[in-house]
Amino acid sequence: MESALVSILIPFKNTSEYLNECLSSILNQSYTHWEVISVDDHSKDESLEIVEEFSRKDSRIKVLFNSGKGVIAALRTGYAESRGTLITRMDSDDMMTPNRLETMVVSLKKNGSGHVAVGQVKYFSSRGISNGYDRYEKWLNKLTAEGKNYDEIYKECVIPSPCWMVHRTDFENCGGFQPDRYPEDYDLTFRFYEKGLNVIPCEQVLLLWRDYDYRTSRTSELYAQNYFLDIKLHYFLKLDYVHTRPLVVWGAGNKGKKIAKSLLKKGIDFEWICDNPNKIGKNIYGKEMLSFQVLETMENSQSIITVANENAQREIRSYFQKKDMFHMADYFFFC
Known part of the structure; x- marks a missing residue:
């Protein structure tokens, strides 16, 4: 497991302002046996050029073009080219703490298949964090510290999309990125729950989660409250x-x-x-x-x-x- 290859899937679109920090945080990881599969979702800014420059300097970073449109299609495109026995995801506007990959790999090695490694998160923003996000961060981290994330799964997404890692076999058993259902991170969390993947408790902050006005989760209609309710009811009727x-x-x-x-x-x-x-x-x-x-x-x-x-x-x-x-x-x- 020490030498297990970790595939980091990063869809990106018009995040040129943040990509340097995101990719640099991966280059600075204490665990070095990884590959980045970055997928350009039709960017119109300089995002592609930035990632290509990183790729020229480090062969572990690969650049693909979304064969479809949107985050789910980009994730499918990236996953199809990934080779890792461990799978994780990253958002192109966030940053990893230096020990994120190592912490998760060690957790999965200790606990084996049938588990999902998670980490605590810390929001940051140039304008400060709102009370709502501060409360969400504290609520999420409390669940993560005890590994009791599923206890509140119908309230809100209890596993943040940029901060999980699973065995490839478990990921495929959960359906991977196949469902066309947004929010895709919430849907995947419910499938982890459905397939009985145990959450490994974590008391460390492993993700620096950036907030800004035009972040996709704030601007896209696919992340509106009605979509969350649709997912909650869908899985409640199916599972509980x-x-x-x-x-x-x-x-x-x-x-x-x-x-x-x-x-x-x-x-x-x-x-x-x-x-x-x-x-x-x-x-x-x-x-x-x-x-x-x-x-x-x-x-x-x-x-x-x-x-x-x-x-x-x-x-x-x-x-x-x-x-x-x-x-x-x-x-x-x-x-």
Whole structure:
């Protein structure tokens, strides 16, 4: 495993401002047996020239052109040319800490196949980090430190796309980059979860995650909230929903309405509850809104929680705990 080749897949598009720092952080890795498969997704700036210059200086860096269009097609193009027994990904605007590859390789060597190595992250930005990103970083790193990332998988993507590593055999067993489903990193995380890849705890920051106004995750419609909800519901119905149990949706905000509308379209029966007295008794999409007290008349229900308020979430957890019902089995937080 000490000599295992690590394939680092890097799709890039119009990130000339950051590519030098990204690729330099890879050149500075303590673990040196790697290959970079960089894929140009039709850049219109100087990105390609920058990567080609790095490639001329170091033969471990290869440059390809996206045979299709978009991140998923670029990742497929790169993966098809990769040779490593270990697979990881990097975003062209981020940076690795010097020991990232070594830490992950050692973790996978120690734990073997059937595992995914992850690392903690640190956001940085020229303008400072918002409160929302700061909270996300702390939440994500706490999960990663304990290897309990899947415990909150329906809330948000719990494995950042630029900071994971798996055995090639496990990656292919999870379907690789085949599904055309965005956000692609969230979909891949769910497939790691589906195939039972165990998350290896990590207490080290291994990725410096750059934030800026025109980052793809901020600007592309493929990363809009509705896409996240579609993925959450898709995998919930596939992996955790028990169709013989009554299903309940909590909350009548935008997310609750989106989930309810999708369930109705799929012909899946459910009860819809909220604590807003102005909505209880009203019909939305032909479905009557009920008080949470209806739960007292239901046995063995499963609940999707779309209530975002943290105080309300704590009350909901307390309610279920008193009834000896369990998170990720009986109730699932979707926000």
